[in-house]
Amino acid sequence: MKCYKLFARGEHRWLAFTQDEHKPGSIVDTNQVVITTSGGAILLDPGGIEVFPAMMGALVHEVDLETIGHIFLSHQDPDVGSGLALWRQVTRPGTLVHISALWPSYVSHFDADTKFAPIPDEGAEITLGGTTLRFLPSHYMHSPGAFSVYDPAARALFSGDIGAAILPDGPTRDVWVSDFNSHVQYMSGFHRRVLASREARDAWVEMVARLPLDFMIPQHGLAFRGQDIQRFLDWLSGLDIGCGVDAYRGRAARG
Amino acid sequence: MSPSGTPTPRNTGTRRYRGILRQVEVRIRALFPDINLANRALFRLTDLSEDMRILSLNAELAAGRAGPRGTAVRALTQYTRGLVRRLVEINADASGLQSLYGTTTSALRTLRHLRQLEEAAVHVDIADISPSGQSALDVLERVRAGHLHEMAARIAGINGGTTRLGKMVSVVDDVVSQAASIATNIAAEAVNAGAHEAEFAAVSETMTRYVEELRTMNDRAARGVRGALEGCKALSEAATTLTRHQSKPAFQPAIQGASA
Numbered sequence: 001m002k003c004y005k006l007f008a009r010g011e012h013r014w015l016a017f018t019q020d021e022h023k024p025g026s027i028v029d030t031n032q033v034v035i036t037t038s039g040g041a042i043l044l045d046p047g048g049i050e051v052f053p054a055m056m057g058a059l060v061h062e063v064d065l066e067t068i069g070h071i072f073l074s075h076q077d078p079d080v081g082s083g084l085a086l087w088r089q090v091t092r093p094g095t096l097v098h099i100s101a102l103w104p105s106y107v108s109h110f111d112a113d114t115k116f117a118p119i120p121d122e123g124a125e126i127t128l129g130g131t132t133l134r135f136l137p138s139h140y141m142h143s144p145g146a147f148s149v150y151d152p153a154a155r156a157l158f159s160g161d162i163g164a165a166i167l168p169d170g171p172t173r174d175v176w177v178s179d180f181n182s183h184v185q186y187m188s189g190f191h192r193r194v195l196a197s198r199e200a201r202d203a204w205v206e207m208v209a210r211l212p213l214d215f216m217i218p219q220h221g222l223a224f225r226g227q228d229i230q231r232f233l234d235w236l237s238g239l240d241i242g243c244g245v246d247a248y249r250g251r252a253a254r255g
Numbered sequence: 256m257s258p259s260g261t262p263t264p265r266n267t268g269t270r271r272y273r274g275i276l277r278q279v280e281v282r283i284r285a286l287f288p289d290i291n292l293a294n295r296a297l298f299r300l301t302d303l304s305e306d307m308r309i310l311s312l313n314a315e316l317a318a319g320r321a322g323p324r325g326t327a328v329r330a331l332t333q334y335t336r337g338l339v340r341r342l343v344e345i346n347a348d349a350s351g352l353q354s355l356y357g358t359t360t361s362a363l364r365t366l367r368h369l370r371q372l373e374e375a376a377v378h379v380d381i382a383d384i385s386p387s388g389q390s391a392l393d394v395l396e397r398v399r400a401g402h403l404h405e406m407a408a409r410i411a412g413i414n415g416g417t418t419r420l421g422k423m424v425s426v427v428d429d430v431v432s433q434a435a436s437i438a439t440n441i442a443a444e445a446v447n448a449g450a451h452e453a454e455f456a457a458v459s460e461t462m463t464r465y466v467e468e469l470r471t472m473n474d475r476a477a478r479g480v481r482g483a484l485e486g487c488k489a490l491s492e493a494a495t496t497l498t499r500h501q502s503k504p505a506f507q508p509a510i511q512g513a514s515a
Binding site: 089 | 372375378387401
């Protein structure tokens, strides 16, 4: 698993752990992000149980496990947090797991002993060593209870599944999108199928467009920086989403 | 690199440990068909004991109607109710069978965690033998020790549950043999019951049918229990090897092996 430094200013860092060459071929590649500060670290979407070993191996190279006091889950999917039971045990006791208030009792199926800090629908803030992180509502994008993480000091956004790309297997690549137009093909099918609400999409785009941002990283695929962030927002705004609804007109639905 | 994409451990201790985990998992998985067989067989126990209870009540009413000619049958029906009580008691134990499923699946989950922890240790070892890598290995070692302790408790739970299942089967076996004898005696009483002969004969035939059903059910359950007990023996042997690893760190030799 590779580690990319997305941002670094003293102890304040954004690290992306991704492109795991050891993962079983049947599982989708995920980006695990760690934000370190002088007051501790937070693990964003630590990933499924299958990627735990590689993630742990890569993580300890960069971060002392003892400093991780928070874990954030953007939503309830297994690729986001099915490794939770193991992360709870290797991080320090009392580590808080932040997730939408919709999900603690469901995500407890991954680990009944996890201590959750449920995030209310309108969002929340936490402060780590003087760095404030904002959990921004991303509901229905795609999960009905989803959040993005905004770091005003780093001008950075972790967007969960929004902006995700399913990249073809291939040689080592960078973590950044280098040619937005050619990258669209890897995002298009995913976004058209998993996003269902135009109203939520428009609200999310409007919210993010107001944020001073230098980069944005989703849970799958490559990160966006500079002008590519606006290109992504424009592309998302015009996308025809909710294509799963077409299935209701299919043969099985008609009976 | 192994075919699955998992990095290959650089020392034989870790490879041996991985092999033991695999062996324990195979043994646990092998228990499921036998536990399922016993569970499916004993599924009818509640209905059968209720059927026998109702039959004994009806037989007692018939014995009452027969007056002095029904005295022996009344006594036999009271024995039958005693047998029904024993069936009901062991049936309450059948909930232990459900917890056997719970313990077995929890053991598999613990094993899965042990495997992931061991793989993580290999990744840490490959990535870093620095102080932070060492501290991560210490954390993994501590968590692993907890899981091994939990694993030992789960395996003891599986053994205990299977033994209880064996006791259930042996109680049902005893009930079958006594109920068969009661059915025969009621048939004998029917011969001398005059006008009540047909009624007592019907009771005896119904009882014989229930006894046969109980016997078939229990024979099937006994096959499952025998298999599960044998499986538990094999599992205990594998678990003993695993427990030996409890007393010595599995991950530290990885460092020594790598730095040698």
